[in-house]
Amino acid sequence: MKKVLITGASGFIGYNTVLEFVKRKCFVYAIINKSIRPELKELELQNLIKIIKIDLTNSKEINKRFKDIPVPDAIIHCAGRASDVGWEREFRKTNFDSVRYLTNIVKEYHVNKFVFISTTDVYGLKDFDGQTEEQLDYDKNPSNYYPKYKIKAERYIKNNLYKKNYCIIRPAAVYGEDDPTITKRVKDIMKISPFIFHFGKFKGKNIWPLANVKNVAFACYLGAFFPKAQGLAINVLDKQRITVDGFYKMIAKKYFPQKRFITIYLPLWVGRIIGSFISSISDLLNLNKPFMDPSLYAVYTISKNLDFSSKLFYDLKREFDLIKA
Numbered sequence: 675m676k677k678v679l680i681t682g683a684s685g686f687i688g689y690n691t692v693l694e695f696v697k698r699k700c701f702v703y704a705i706i707n708k709s710i711r712p713e714l715k716e717l718e719l720q721n722l723i724k725i726i727k728i729d730l731t732n733s734k735e736i737n738k739r740f741k742d743i744p745v746p747d748a749i750i751h752c753a754g755r756a757s758d759v760g761w762e763r764e765f766r767k768t769n770f771d772s773v774r775y776l777t778n779i780v781k782e783y784h785v786n787k788f789v790f791i792s793t794t795d796v797y798g799l800k801d802f803d804g805q806t807e808e809q810l811d812y813d814k815n816p817s818n819y820y821p822k823y824k825i826k827a828e829r830y831i832k833n834n835l836y837k838k839n840y841c842i843i844r845p846a847a848v849y850g851e852d853d854p855t856i857t858k859r860v861k862d863i864m865k866i867s868p869f870i871f872h873f874g875k876f877k878g879k880n881i882w883p884l885a886n887v888k889n890v891a892f893a894c895y896l897g898a899f900f901p902k903a904q905g906l907a908i909n910v911l912d913k914q915r916i917t918v919d920g921f922y923k924m925i926a927k928k929y930f931p932q933k934r935f936i937t938i939y940l941p942l943w944v945g946r947i948i949g950s951f952i953s954s955i956s957d958l959l960n961l962n963k964p965f966m967d968p969s970l971y972a973v974y975t976i977s978k979n980l981d982f983s984s985k986l987f988y989d990l991k992r993e994f995d996l997i998k999a
Contacts, residue, residue, distance in 0.1 A: 675699060675700065675701050676699075676700045676701070676747045676748075676899070677700065677701045677702075677703065677744060677745075677747055678695050678701075678703070678748045678749070678898060679702075679703040679705060679743070679746040679748070679750070680692050680695065680703070680704055680705065680749075680750045681705040681730060681749070681750070681751050681752055681753035681772075681776075682705070682706075682707075682751075682752035682753030682754065683702075683704035683705055683711075683714060683725070683752070684704075684706045684707075684709055684710055684711045684714065685753065686848070686850075686852075686853060686887060687887060687890055687891070688704075688752035688753065689713065690887045690888065690890070691750055691752055691890070691891040691894050692704055692714070692717070692723060693891065694888070694891035694892060694894065694895055695750075695895060695898075696717065696722050696723065698895060701722070701723070701724075702717075702722070702723040702724075703723070703726055703746060704717075704718075704723045704724065704725045704726065705726055705727075705728050705730070705753070706725060706726070706727055706728075707728070707729055707730065707753070710725060726739065726743065730753055730768075730775065730776070731767040731768060731772055733771075733775045733778075736775045736776070736779065737775075737779075740779055740783065745783045746785060747785070747787070747899075748785065748786060748788070748789060748898035748899070749776060749779070749785055749787070749788050750789045750897075751772070751773065751776055751788065751789065751791060752894075753768070753772065754768055754769045754772075754791065754824075755768040755769055755820070755962075756855065757820060757961075757962055757963055758818055758820060758953070758963075758964070758969050758970075758971035758972060759953055759956035759957050759961055759963065759964050759969055759971075760957060760960050760961060760962065761957070761960045762819050764960065765819035765820060765822070765823045766823055769820070769824055770823040770826050770827050770830070773790065773827040773830055773831065776788065777830060777831060777834050777835060780835060780840075781834070781835070785839075786839065787839060787840065787841065787897070787898050787899075787904070788840045788841075789840070789841050789842075789843060789894050789897040789898050790827065790828070790831055790840065790841075790842050790843065791843050791890070791894070792824045792827070792842050792844045793820070793821065793824050793844055793846075794844050794845065794846045794909055794911075794982055795813075795818070795820060795821040795824065796812055796813060796821050796824050796825050796828065796844065797810045797811070797812070797813060797982070798812075798813030798816070798817075798821070799813075799817065799971075799975055799978050799980070800978060801880075801978055801980075802978075802979060802981050802982055803979070803981060804981055804982070804983050806983040806985060806986065807844075807906075807907055807908065807909055807983070807986060809983075810982070812825050812828075813825070817971065817974070818971045820971075828842055828907070836905075837904060837905025838904050838905065839904075840904070840905065841896075841897030841898070841903045841904060841905070841906055841907075841908070842906070842908070843890065843893045843894060843897055843907075843908055844907055844908060844909050844910065845885040845889075845890045845893070845909075845911075846883030846884055846885045846909070846910065846911045846980070846982065847882065847883055847884050847885065847975075848884075848886075848887050848890055849884055849885070849886065849887065850886050850888060851887075853887070857925065859963070859967055859972075860921070860922065860925050861925060861929055862967070863967050864922070864925060864930055864933075864935070868933070868934070868935060868936055869935065869936050869937070869938050870919070870922050870926075870935045870936070870937045870938070871938050871939075871945075871968075872918065872937065872939050872940070872976070872977075873940050873941070873942050873944065873945035873968075873973055873977045874941070874942040874945070874977035874978075875942075875977075876918075876977065876979060877919075877939050878918045878919030878922070878937070878939075879917050879918075879919060880917060880918055880976075880978060880980070881916070881918075881979050881980055881981040882916055882917060882918045882921045882976070883911050883980045884911065884912050884916060884921070885910045885911050885912060886912055889910050889912065890910050892991070893908060893987060896908075896987075896990055896991070896994060900990060900993075900994050902990060902993065906986070908986055908987050908990070909982050909983060909986065909987060910984060910987050911982060911984040911987075912984075913988065915981065918976050919937070922935075942973070942977055945973035945977065946970065946973060948968065948973070949968050949970030949971070949972065949973035949974075950970050952965065952968065952969050952970070953969045953970040953971065956969065
């Protein structure tokens with residue numbers, strides 16, 4: 675039985691990744707920091723996982739705790755601060771320092787593979803038209819601490835590990851059943867407002883790059899155990915693209931079927947003013963998410979055509995499925 679260590683196991687992506695590896699007959703060391711999902715406890719009672727509490731921003735604690743953990747075949751690093759507001763030092767600790775510490779663990783204990791959950795935000799927020807990973811480059815001037823420290827983390831991994839020992843997964847906006855992030859934020863707006871707002875020239879017809887959490891979890895498995903994924907950075911998006919307006923309507927149909935919404939189109943400069951105010955207050959208070967939406971980063975996200983290629987992911991998935999068949 676292969677052994678994997680998954681960080682952020684109580685989080686949305688982390689928990690679904692735990693389920694993916696358990697389904698594929700791997701034993702999971704589920705790393706949590708504070709809260710423990712009840713579902714994880716159930717899996718532990720079935721001897722499918724072992725829950726371990728570690729503060730991944732504390733190098734001394736990591737080094738101490740890893741001495742008592744059997745060396746896993748792979749480390750899947752799902753933990754991170756996935757937000758568009760907050761203090762820079764919090765992003766650095768969670769999204770960069772933890773990567774440095776775990777990279778050192780990979781080297782010291784000769785772990786076969788380190789899989790890092792990054793984001794397509796590393797490319798920046800500008801209009802794309804189906805470019806592949808090879809055609810795209812890092813945003814030279816990240817406008818938010820989230821992509822800034824994801825970029826730093828990716829570079830650190832590439833500079834300190836051999837290609838055979840890592841794989842980087844770059845999901846777009848992750849959603850799925852019980853999604854507490856993107857879906858919840860849109861639901862919270864639609865719950866109190868009868869309006870759907872679109873900012874900028876596309877008027878809601880631009881692509882919203884979604885990645886179902888199950889696709890992200892499977893990409894992590896490919897990164898850990900499929901040889902052709904080693905040393906790669908892989909975009910993960912759903913095959914079927916959806917527009918920003920289409921996503922809002924999907925949420926409205928599912929959660930508010932009896933409610934009628936009025937669509938309003940506003941110029942981008944209006945969104946910038948609104949978003950700047952919301953982000954400034956949220957940053958000042960170091961909130962985990964904006965106190966309301968849209969934040970400035972969200973305004974830019976929903977006003978750009980973020981249509982990346984995910985051909986590499988589906989080519990690898992097809993090859994993997996053929997081999998398993």
